[in-house]
Structures are given as C-alpha cells and as structure tokens.
Amino acid sequence: MRADAQRNQQRILDAAEEVFTHRGASASTEEVARLAGVAIGTLFRHFPTKDDLLAAILKRLLARLAQEAATLGGADGLHIFFRRLVEQAAAKRTVVALADVSVPAAVGQLGEAVGQLLGQAQTAGTVRGDVRQPEVMALLVSLCQGALHGGWDVQLQERTLDVVFAGLAAQAPLAGSLRRPPPRPGAVGGRP
Amino acid sequence: MRADAQRNQQRILDAAEEVFTHRGASASTEEVARLAGVAIGTLFRHFPTKDDLLAAILKRLLARLAQEAATLGGADGLHIFFRRLVEQAAAKRTVVALADVSVPAAVGQLGEAVGQLLGQAQTAGTVRGDVRQPEVMALLVSLCQGALHGGWDVQLQERTLDVVFAGLAAQAPLAGSLRRPPPRPGAVGGRP
C-alpha cells in the first residue's frame, strides 16, 4: 500500500498547488481534497496541518525552481532565470502568498542555485563583481511579489526588469554616496 | 455627538492599521473593535463591511505617503522616498496585503507624487531620462513587498536598494539586447 499512499501524496500536492495558485492561500482544504480525489481525512493524514500542506507545496516549488536554475548557466543564465520567474509569478501566486510559511531548507537550495548563476554571470562579465547573492535573492523575491500583486503587463515587466538588470550590470561600483541623509551627489554610480 | 463619532472613526482607523499591520488582512474585525475600544456595532456603523474598513485604511495610508512624497524633492527626493518606504514596509504591511482592495483614486494620487519626484530627479541628473513612472512604481511596490516578506536586515536592504538605484542612474541606455530569448550575451549594459 506504499504505492497508494505515495500516489495520494502527489495528487494532494498537485491539487493544492492548483487550488492555492488560483484561489489564494485562504482557499479551503476541503476543495483541495475534492480536486485531489481523496477524502479530507486522507489529506490530513498526509499533512496534519494546513500549514504543513502549504509548506510542502512551497518546498516542492522551490526545489523545482532550484533544479531549473541548475540547468541554466553562462553569461545570461541569471537574467533568464529572473525573467522566467517574474513571468510565472502571477501564475505561481503560491510562492508569494506562502512566503510566511518559511521553509529555510528549500529556500537555501534555491539560494545556492542562484548563487551559482550569479557567479557565472560575474565571470562572464554580465553582472558586476561586487554584487552578492543575498541582494540578488531579495530582488528576485521582490519582483515576483510585485508582479503578482501589481498585475503588470508585458511592457511594464520588461521595463522594470531592464532597470534592475542595468543596476546589476553597471560598471561603476555600487554607490555609497547616496546612502542616508542625502548630501550632494553628482551622478550615482558615476565615476569609473 | 458629531465629535464623538469622528473621534471613534479615527480610533477605529488607527486600531485597524495597527491590527492589520501586525496580523495581516485576515485579522478579525472584532479585534480591531476591541483595540479601538468600541463595540462591534459601532465599527460596522462606520464601516459597513470589512472591505470598507480595509479600503479606508489603505486610502488613508496612501494619502499619507503621497503627502510625504510631496514634501520631498530635489535631486535625491526619489531616492529618499524609496528608502523610507522600504524601511517602513514591514510596519506597513497594509499597503501590501490590501493591494486587492484597490482604491484607484488613492493609488493615482501616490503615483502622481512619485512622478513629480522622478521628474525632479531626472532634471537633476540623478536618474536617467528614459526611465518612466510606471516602472518606478513597480519597483517601489516590489521592494516594499520584498522587504515585508523577506525580513531584510539593514545591510541587505541597503545593498538591494543600491542595485536598483544604480539601475535607475546608469548612463548606458537600457538594454535591449538581453530581452526575450537570450541569444548572444556579450554586451549586457553595454561597454566592456
């Protein structure tokens, strides 16, 4: 019966992703069970808590993303990954709505993959050397959230990504002059 | 008794901001009433629906931000505004969590204020001329969302903002080469 159980687990996860993606995290567990074709009791046997279910689905999603990131590489891998994620953000409302249900391990996994991409981009010269992984992750998450809540059209998405990419690529060292109580900057990121 | 009513209205709004900020939009109306020190009926007399309350609080917040933006200006007004907002993002979970309750008018107001700041920054040369207001708003919202959900520390926040600021300031024209199916890396952000 191990096979049955495993299959159910998968069906539940798939159903949960579908439901929470479209109806948001406040959708009912019962609807998930219905879509998965299992009884509510079965669902709770596999995931004792709704949060557990949310965490599981988030974890799986992040793992998938990490894996996807791993298949990319080269000078523009990071850029491609960014764009793909942002494009899917709305569809994957989950990533976003469930951010609270932190799953550090899974996030770490994705972080590593992104770190790899970052390294390669820097080696290739498409991203400046003093950018570090945490801020890249921060930007990634931010843009996904923004895309989700903002309902961007393609145009806006491109223009927004362009600004971020430009920031990642700019030759000048990252500004320090602008920080805190604004003194009197000439050009931000100006001098070579 | 008009005075009492007005005072209660304020207390309810304050309480709502407090509660929804900390517990999210799914916090209960009764908790708001309790914190405001009014009976539940009073709350519903002022805001016949929970959504009405959410909309009211969001509207007030956006108006406040727009006003704040209006007091800024000059070369770095936009940057300052960005930083302030992001700093408050966690505290102002509301702006974020309630994006659905759309209050177009209020949003438009903020957009205008940001447009002003953008114009001034461009005139001063701290932001490149081909950046437009929509993407600036998109970045603003994204970073707030990210800051909120990501729990950034000060360091990370600064580094993330720096990247965005650099993107807004970069002299090179916004990339076109990287858009869409990435063909030929080589020139991200232009000069080698």
Place this chain on the structure above:
Amino acid sequence: MRADAQRNQQRILDAAEEVFTHRGASASTEEVARLAGVAIGTLFRHFPTKDDLLAAILKRLLARLAQEAATLGGADGLHIFFRRLVEQAAAKRTVVALADVSVPAAVGQLGEAVGQLLGQAQTAGTVRGDVRQPEVMALLVSLCQGALHGGWDVQLQERTLDVVFAGLAAQAPLAGSLRRPPPRPGAVGGRP
C-alpha cells in the same frame, strides 16, 4: 410642542404601515424611522418596543376597518365587506403578519361591526339565520390569510368567495350529520 409630537406619531404610524406592509413584520425599525423622517430615538420614544409599534399599527388598521364596516349595511353589506377585505389582504399584509400581537379591544370593535352587518344580512335573508358572528369572523380572517399567502388571482378569489357565500346562504340548516368520524351520509346539508 404637543403638535409636533402628534404629527411625528402619525408619520411614524404611516411609515410603519407602509414598511411592514411591503417588507413584512421583520423589516427593521430603522427603516421605518427613515421613511417617517424621524430619528430612531424619536420612534422609540413614541413606541418603546417594536411590538408596541406593531400593535399600534394593527389597532389603527382594525379601527379603520370597523369604521368602514359601519358605513355599509343592507342585504349585501357583509358580502361586500368580505370581498373588499380579501381583495386588500395582500396589500395589507400587516393585518395578517401581526395577528400575534393581539389587540383584543380593537378586534372586538371590528367584531361588533361585523356582527351588525351579519344581523342586517340575516334580516334581509341573504345569510341564513343560524350563522353566528364568531364563525363569520373566523372565515374572514382565514380568507384574508389565505389570500395573502396564496397569491390568488382574481378568478380564484371569486370562486373561493363564492363557496363561502354559498355556505353562508344555504337554505338547509348547517350540517351536523357530517361531523366527526364519518358515518354514512347521503347528502350533506341535503334534507330540508
């Protein structure tokens, strides 16, 4: 200020009749106050309880009916009164929905008027002599209730009244043969 008070009382009663007639007895007092153009406090000053208001409106209505009955008379007065009442039953949902809020005095008043009509009809020979007032009232109330809840059309109303009128007029003495566990009657109300 006695004049004001009296005028308010009238306006409230009128509004109440209007509202309860159309929305049923479960309509809100506040709506009555709104239609009457007075504050809710004023309404409750005049009628300390919703039931008091319902009783007042019922009493007024019954008095009005009694008065009208008094203007009728002759061989067909009772029949006319019956028909009029039933015709209006739906419109005067009040009489019906509020029957619980018994106002014995007012009912007595109407009862007397109906008794008068009955007497005249019997004298004229349009209603048989052994019919008494209580059953006439019972029939009157029943038909009003039925008309209200049943949503009769004109045709059905006429046919139903016809049966009752025939019963009131039948030459034969009121059956006794049919009462209780049915024995084996030949004709009901048959033999003279």
Place this chain on the structure above:
Amino acid sequence: MRADAQRNQQRILDAAEEVFTHRGASASTEEVARLAGVAIGTLFRHFPTKDDLLAAILKRLLARLAQEAATLGGADGLHIFFRRLVEQAAAKRTVVALADVSVPAAVGQLGEAVGQLLGQAQTAGTVRGDVRQPEVMALLVSLCQGALHGGWDVQLQERTLDVVFAGLAAQAPLAGSLRRPPPRPGAVGGRP
C-alpha cells in the same frame, strides 16, 4: 457511517419541525441543532442554508399530508381531510409560516391528492360538481391559516367548517348575482 448520517438527518428534521412549529420560522438554527443533539456544523452540513432546512421540513410535511390524503377516499374523504388538517393547523404552524419557501413539487403533490378526494366526493354527491380543485386548496390553506392565527376552540372550528362544507355542498348554483363591484365602495382599509 452512512447510518449515523441518516439518523442525524432525521433528528435534525424532527427537531426543526418541533422548533419552527412552536417558535415560528424565525427561530434560530442553533436551537434546532441543540434540540437535535448535533453540533451546528453538522446541521449545516446537511442543510447548507436555513432556507434549505425550511424547505426540507416543508416538503416532508406536505408529502406526509399527501400520503395521508391518499389513504382517505369515499364520499366524505375530503371532509375528513379538511377537518384533520384544520385540527393540526396550530401544531403545523410550519405549513403556514413557511409558505414562502415554496416547494412547488411538494405542493403539487398535495394538490393532486386533494383533487382525487374532491373527485370522489363529487362522484358520491357530497360536493357539488362545479367546484374545482384550486378553490378547495385555497379554502384548505385559508382555514389552516385562520385556525393557526385565530386560536379557535373546537366549537368555533366546527361551526366554521360547517359553513364551508355547506358551501361546497349547496345545491344552488354558485352565486353570480353577488359578484363584482358592489355599488358603493369607499376604500376599505385604505388610509383616510
């Protein structure tokens, strides 16, 4: 567990009939649940809406009556049925109070059964031939309503029924002379 569910369903219906019969349709769902000995959630699992519950109980009641009618017959079946119904009217406030929740199918069922009884009575000669089913139903409903709201004693009930029975049996053709605009109106029940 299908058995349990079914038993609960029955208990809920029984409790609902009891409660709504005594307290009217505005009685609370929770009281029904309490009397049924189930949790409120169980009640709503079986009847997702209060109206659903009301409809179910009404339907069951009407079905029961139709069935009862079907066991009767002969010359006096209709009369017996009338009397029984009126006797139970007070106990069956439900039939009455819930008329709004219309369950056309169930009503139709009862109508048919009454039609059968009517036919038999006419064949037997205890009811005149030109009476039709709709007015019989109308009288039935009216008398139930009247009995319910009027709180008739046995005597009054008998005398009232006698009048109606006489009307159903009278040899004379149904009046036509009395119909329509009886000369002198005045507006009965209209506000002055």
Place this chain on the structure above:
DNA sequence: AATGAATGAGAGTTCATTCAT
C-alpha cells in the same frame, strides 16, 4: 490506510434598544 460525518470556535453582519448630547 482511507473515509467522510461530526465538531465547534470563530467570522462577518444585523438590529432592537439605550443614552449622551
């Protein structure tokens, strides 16, 4: 192991009634 009926706290909302102004 799976089922799905039962649970019951809690949510949003209404409304008769009170009371400070």
Place this chain on the structure above:
DNA sequence: TATGAATGAACTCTCATTCAT
C-alpha cells in the same frame, strides 16, 4: 423633546481538525 451614535446579544454560515467506522 429630538437626535443619532453606541451598544452587544444573536444570527447565519465557514472551515481546520478530529474520530468513529
């Protein structure tokens, strides 16, 4: 006396979770 804001119990309904079958 009139006003209308405030009150708070009560109501219908939802849903995460438990548990008998």
